[in-house]
Amino acid sequence: MQRKCHRCDRLYTPTDHNTWCPDCMAGKPIVPRKTAKQVAKENRERMEQAYKYARYCVQCGKRFYTNKANKMICGEWECEEKQQKQLLQARRTKERALRGL
Structure with missing residues (x-):
């Protein structure tokens, strides 16, 4: 059975009652965890490399990434x-205006 180290949060196979992994017991330095800002920055950089365009949604105003030059709406269900x-309402008003003429 594996256990999570209480110092570095890595999984290890315990050999006795210690709650630290053998590396932590030996005094090796631990790699600090990434903060939420660092993770968000890495995700943003990865998205900018993967997609050509970074746009803002015309419905909700959130930033989204796309490869289509004419895309103006993010992929959220509510926005679509x-x-x-x-569009349906505009089409109906246009049809009503044409019928009235």
């Missing part, structure tokens, strides 16, 4: 549904 409703 809102856009469809607006």
Whole structure:
């Protein structure tokens, strides 16, 4: 059975009742954990390398990444549904205006 080290959070196979792994018992330095800001920065850099364009959604204003030059809406379900409703409403008002003429 493996156990998580209380000092470095790595899994190790215990040989006795100690709660530290053998490396921590030997006094080896531990690698500090990444902060949320560091992880977010790495994710942002990875996304910028993978995609050509970084855009802001016209519905919610959030930043999203895409390879399509004409994409204006992020992939969120709410944004797409809102856009469809607006397009449908605009189409209906246009049809009503044409019928009235």
